[in-house]
Amino acid sequence: MPDRAVAVAPPSHLPGVAPELLADLVDANRILFRHDVVDAFGHISVRHPLRPDHFLLSRNLAPGLVTAADIQEFGPDSEPVRADAPPVYLERFLHGEIYRRRPDVMSVVHSHAASVIPFGIVHERPLRAVFHMAGFLGTKVPVFEIRQCSGCATDLLIRSREQGAALAADLGSHSVVLMRGHGCTIVAPDIRLAVFRSIYTKANAELQATALALGQPVYLTQQEADAAARNIGGQIARPWGLWQREAWS
Amino acid sequence: MPDRAVAVAPPSHLPGVAPELLADLVDANRILFRHDVVDAFGHISVRHPLRPDHFLLSRNLAPGLVTAADIQEFGPDSEPVRADAPPVYLERFLHGEIYRRRPDVMSVVHSHAASVIPFGIVHERPLRAVFHMAGFLGTKVPVFEIRQCSGCATDLLIRSREQGAALAADLGSHSVVLMRGHGCTIVAPDIRLAVFRSIYTKANAELQATALALGQPVYLTQQEADAAARNIGGQIARPWGLWQREAWS
Amino acid sequence: MPDRAVAVAPPSHLPGVAPELLADLVDANRILFRHDVVDAFGHISVRHPLRPDHFLLSRNLAPGLVTAADIQEFGPDSEPVRADAPPVYLERFLHGEIYRRRPDVMSVVHSHAASVIPFGIVHERPLRAVFHMAGFLGTKVPVFEIRQCSGCATDLLIRSREQGAALAADLGSHSVVLMRGHGCTIVAPDIRLAVFRSIYTKANAELQATALALGQPVYLTQQEADAAARNIGGQIARPWGLWQREAWS
Amino acid sequence: MPDRAVAVAPPSHLPGVAPELLADLVDANRILFRHDVVDAFGHISVRHPLRPDHFLLSRNLAPGLVTAADIQEFGPDSEPVRADAPPVYLERFLHGEIYRRRPDVMSVVHSHAASVIPFGIVHERPLRAVFHMAGFLGTKVPVFEIRQCSGCATDLLIRSREQGAALAADLGSHSVVLMRGHGCTIVAPDIRLAVFRSIYTKANAELQATALALGQPVYLTQQEADAAARNIGGQIARPWGLWQREAWS
Numbered sequence: 004m005p006d007r008a009v010a011v012a013p014p015s016h017l018p019g020v021a022p023e024l025l026a027d028l029v030d031a032n033r034i035l036f037r038h039d040v041v042d043a044f045g046h047i048s049v050r051h052p053l054r055p056d057h058f059l060l061s062r063n064l065a066p067g068l069v070t071a072a073d074i075q076e077f078g079p080d081s082e083p084v085r086a087d088a089p090p091v092y093l094e095r096f097l098h099g100e101i102y103r104r105r106p107d108v109m110s111v112v113h114s115h116a117a118s119v120i121p122f123g124i125v126h127e128r129p130l131r132a133v134f135h136m137a138g139f140l141g142t143k144v145p146v147f148e149i150r151q152c153s154g155c156a157t158d159l160l161i162r163s164r165e166q167g168a169a170l171a172a173d174l175g176s177h178s179v180v181l182m183r184g185h186g187c188t189i190v191a192p193d194i195r196l197a198v199f200r201s202i203y204t205k206a207n208a209e210l211q212a213t214a215l216a217l218g219q220p221v222y223l224t225q226q227e228a229d230a231a232a233r234n235i236g237g238q239i240a241r242p243w244g245l246w247q248r249e250a251w252s
Numbered sequence: 253m254p255d256r257a258v259a260v261a262p263p264s265h266l267p268g269v270a271p272e273l274l275a276d277l278v279d280a281n282r283i284l285f286r287h288d289v290v291d292a293f294g295h296i297s298v299r300h301p302l303r304p305d306h307f308l309l310s311r312n313l314a315p316g317l318v319t320a321a322d323i324q325e326f327g328p329d330s331e332p333v334r335a336d337a338p339p340v341y342l343e344r345f346l347h348g349e350i351y352r353r354r355p356d357v358m359s360v361v362h363s364h365a366a367s368v369i370p371f372g373i374v375h376e377r378p379l380r381a382v383f384h385m386a387g388f389l390g391t392k393v394p395v396f397e398i399r400q401c402s403g404c405a406t407d408l409l410i411r412s413r414e415q416g417a418a419l420a421a422d423l424g425s426h427s428v429v430l431m432r433g434h435g436c437t438i439v440a441p442d443i444r445l446a447v448f449r450s451i452y453t454k455a456n457a458e459l460q461a462t463a464l465a466l467g468q469p470v471y472l473t474q475q476e477a478d479a480a481a482r483n484i485g486g487q488i489a490r491p492w493g494l495w496q497r498e499a500w501s
Numbered sequence: 502m503p504d505r506a507v508a509v510a511p512p513s514h515l516p517g518v519a520p521e522l523l524a525d526l527v528d529a530n531r532i533l534f535r536h537d538v539v540d541a542f543g544h545i546s547v548r549h550p551l552r553p554d555h556f557l558l559s560r561n562l563a564p565g566l567v568t569a570a571d572i573q574e575f576g577p578d579s580e581p582v583r584a585d586a587p588p589v590y591l592e593r594f595l596h597g598e599i600y601r602r603r604p605d606v607m608s609v610v611h612s613h614a615a616s617v618i619p620f621g622i623v624h625e626r627p628l629r630a631v632f633h634m635a636g637f638l639g640t641k642v643p644v645f646e647i648r649q650c651s652g653c654a655t656d657l658l659i660r661s662r663e664q665g666a667a668l669a670a671d672l673g674s675h676s677v678v679l680m681r682g683h684g685c686t687i688v689a690p691d692i693r694l695a696v697f698r699s700i701y702t703k704a705n706a707e708l709q710a711t712a713l714a715l716g717q718p719v720y721l722t723q724q725e726a727d728a729a730a731r732n733i734g735g736q737i738a739r740p741w742g743l744w745q746r747e748a749w750s
Numbered sequence: 751m752p753d754r755a756v757a758v759a760p761p762s763h764l765p766g767v768a769p770e771l772l773a774d775l776v777d778a779n780r781i782l783f784r785h786d787v788v789d790a791f792g793h794i795s796v797r798h799p800l801r802p803d804h805f806l807l808s809r810n811l812a813p814g815l816v817t818a819a820d821i822q823e824f825g826p827d828s829e830p831v832r833a834d835a836p837p838v839y840l841e842r843f844l845h846g847e848i849y850r851r852r853p854d855v856m857s858v859v860h861s862h863a864a865s866v867i868p869f870g871i872v873h874e875r876p877l878r879a880v881f882h883m884a885g886f887l888g889t890k891v892p893v894f895e896i897r898q899c900s901g902c903a904t905d906l907l908i909r910s911r912e913q914g915a916a917l918a919a920d921l922g923s924h925s926v927v928l929m930r931g932h933g934c935t936i937v938a939p940d941i942r943l944a945v946f947r948s949i950y951t952k953a954n955a956e957l958q959a960t961a962l963a964l965g966q967p968v969y970l971t972q973q974e975a976d977a978a979a980r981n982i983g984g985q986i987a988r989p990w991g992l993w994q995r996e997a998w999s
Binding site: 540541542561562563565566591613615616618619620622623624625626653654655656657658681682683684710713714 | 879880881882883885953956957960961963964965966967968969970971973974977978980981982985988989991992993995
């Protein structure tokens with residue numbers, strides 16, 4: 004891998020996008036990989052700062068290898084705006100359709116984080132906040148079942164605008180939606196908080212599985228979850244500084 | 253990160269504090285991070301060696317990045333003594349109130365160690381010593397429920413002297429108190445033993461969860477726990493030497 | 502370890518074998534080790550590109566240390582073709598007999614991956630696909646019980662052509678066969694896909710065990726599994742590029 | 751840490767001991783640490799090659815830091831033979847008493863390996879071989895309960911020849927004995943096999959715990975275990991070469 008200075012250098016094909024935003028998006032890709040939120044699969048996007056119906060997302064590449072030069076601009080149809088764009092992720096539609104439905108969302112993460120997937124497979128155990136770091140999960144995380152929109156013979160991927168819209172509908176006003184037999188999608192008002200939520204969704208799932216094996220957990224109330232989610236956002240600089248260092252060392 | 257020699261260099265704003273104590277506190281921050289006791293959150297303090305109603309604690313910073321220059325002095329109200337102090341941890345009050353109530357305590361660790369949290373969430377499974385390295389846990393670790401002092405709508409953080417005092421009361425004469433939906437706080441007669449207890453509280457929780465999945469554990473008796481806790485202290489130099497090397501390599 | 506350029510340099514004893522194929526086989530050994538699919542034991546082979554009843558496999562060596570110079574050619578009897586061949590793996594027969602029975606198979610992995618073994622030991626819990634990355638597992642992975650062909654006093658190893666043939670028979674047309682009290686064997690139409698399937702068999706087993714502890718999983722239907730298996734193959738370049746980099750860094 | 755060449759250089763205080771044996775003992779300390787069999791605690795000894803009622807064991811030091819200069823010679827009373835010996839491990843008696851009782855044993859490992867301890871705590875779940883790599887465990891691993899020889903108020907450590915002899919009696923003719931609330935002790939006919947058995951006892955415990963969570967495991971028969979244990983010994987060069995490289999890299 005190139006070092007960070009090279010990796011975050013703004014490419015000429017994204018004029019007008021603040022270098023700091025691109026750097027955050029590149030850092031985010033590395034951090035998510037370093038924290039095992041994504042492996043060779045999974046992706047993170049940010050809403051375009053100038054054209055709010057567009058978004059920025061890497062070309063088809065493992066997140067751990069993404070540099071600013073790999074970032075592409077996508078239009079409202081989740082297709083790349085450049086005619087000569089390189090191959091892109093199959094599941095880009097989930098980003099576009101969430102940005103369309105949720106004006107408050109500025110960043111979207113899609114991952115196959117291992118601790119989270121079981122909660123999308125076992126219906127009787129909803130994922131929910133068991134500790135203050137994951138208050139944003141609230142008292143019940145919705146699960147998207149692709150069979151409801153596309154039947155029982157799909158490859159489980161979000162391959163069209165219609166499937167993306169169905170996922171966005173199940174996400175509703177939540178921060179996280181699980182995808183049965185597949186993974187999860189996480190949204191936030193900025194890139195750093197999207198990374199934060201991805202890391203602590205994973206942590207919460209691990210804690211909740213362990214707690215359920217011990218007995219009956221005391222979950223956060225909706226008010227506790229809301230208060231914790233509201234207040235933790237102000238602390239984002241602390242983990243981000245650490246995560247960025249770790250990701251490039 | 254700077255190397256250790258730079259990181260432990262005593263800053264001018266802490267005159268009269270022995271460089272060895274500061275070095276131990278900086279090492280402790282790194283060791284706790286290296287052992288996954290803390291992530292970007294969590295903190296460790298030491299009672300001030302000259303003013304016993306004061307304590308030393310890093311500014312608001314991830315423990316893995318703390319150097320001696322980041323250490324601040326706090327007064328009996330858990331506020332920094334310097335007028336121009338940098339931003340500090342929200343939960344500093346738990347340190348101050350424990351030092352007030354427990355004259356025997358010289359060091360306090362607050363963490364969100366993953367294996368420990370489930371035991372604070374599931375009431376029917378108290379954390380207790382299952383092996384000799386964690387004799388200091390005794391036969392039952394108390395759990396602090398913030399709802400009892402502050403109701404069901406908090407963000408679960410210790411944000412005031414009152415909440416800190418309630419936590420200290422639940423700690424009582426124990427070495428560890430769990431905090432429901434949040435983490436734990438661990439105390440000891442010196443920094444190194446506070447780190448030791450933090451690492452082995454985490455280890456004991458992992459063992460106990462695995463043992464409970466297998467069947468009915470044979471726990472340490474109170475006498476066994478006391479004997480083990482008493483004798484292990486004399487061995488602290490052995491792990492400390494290893495942990496310090498690992499933390500800076 | 503030598504660096505990659507040295508490790509993949511084609512040896513003189515394998516004339517006519519494409520350097521790219523040897524490089525993939527060396528990379529595969531390192532990647533499987535890096536991902537904890539194999540430890541000092543386990544092996545990966547490829548069908549010989551010119552003599553389809555022959556195959557290429559390392560001499561008796563830990564996979565993490567294999568270079569192109571260690572690769573040997575084996576004949577239809579699973580014995581090395583060179584008279585002066587170095588010591589070879591005891592279990593080479595499983596490779597030869599699978600290549601004989603399954604003309605579609607071009608690469609075979611044998612491993613003791615930790616998460617997979619329990620599913621070969623506990624008969625009431627068949628391993629099967631719980632997420633789209635492991636669609637190739639289908640709705641039931643067969644288990645080979647060596648007692649059926651060789652009695653209750655073996656060392657569980659595949660030490661003969663007969664045992665290899667019995668394993669190949671149980672594999673049938675599947676991609677994976679578990680071996681009770683031993684490990685598993687995984688086949689694919691090329692080296693990279695064999696590595697992919699090995700990594701995601703391990704991942705699926707971890708997810709399935711966690712899901713089963715939570716409750717009743719929703720498994721992939723046969724159609725979902727088939728669709729996922731069919732489509733994921735086209736994405737192999739993405740993980741391979743990452744895995745190769747990681748394996749040599 | 752010094753590099754390997756320095757670490758294994760034979761010290762003047764052990765004349766007549768083959769440098770290869772000392773190098774194996776130093777390597778073994780590092781390997782056990784690298785594989786999380788030991789942390790700062792635990793130790794490995796070898797019977798003295800010239801005086802069979804003596805043994806070689808490090809001074810009181812974390813295994814990950816041990817060099818040949820740290821190795822001490824101990825007599826039949828498990829006390830160091832040099833009058834000016836540095837501080838030694840409290841539990842040296844378990845080594846001496848096992849060497850006395852078991853002439854076939856040439857090396858002894860004592861560890862607190864995390865996956866193993868739960869099987870010593872929960873009586874209804876004996877540790878036993880679930881896969882061929884751990885055939886040496888047989889069909890039931892004995893558990894030493896210190897309360898039977900020393901009552902319910904000990905610190906669980908083996909602090910005397912009497913306690914060591916009681917442990918050796920419970921070990922009997924087995925390869926492994928668990929120690930309730932403490933750890934385990936593992937014996938073998940040479941250093942490398944002692945390390946091998948330590949690593950695969952840990953692996954077997956992990957597999958068995960996972961399998962028990964899934965359902966009823968099929969265990970190895972005594973004959974399978976014996977055959978596997980007998981045959982695997984001949985393969986020790988393969989893992990040792992890898993482990994040694996890893997331990998010093």
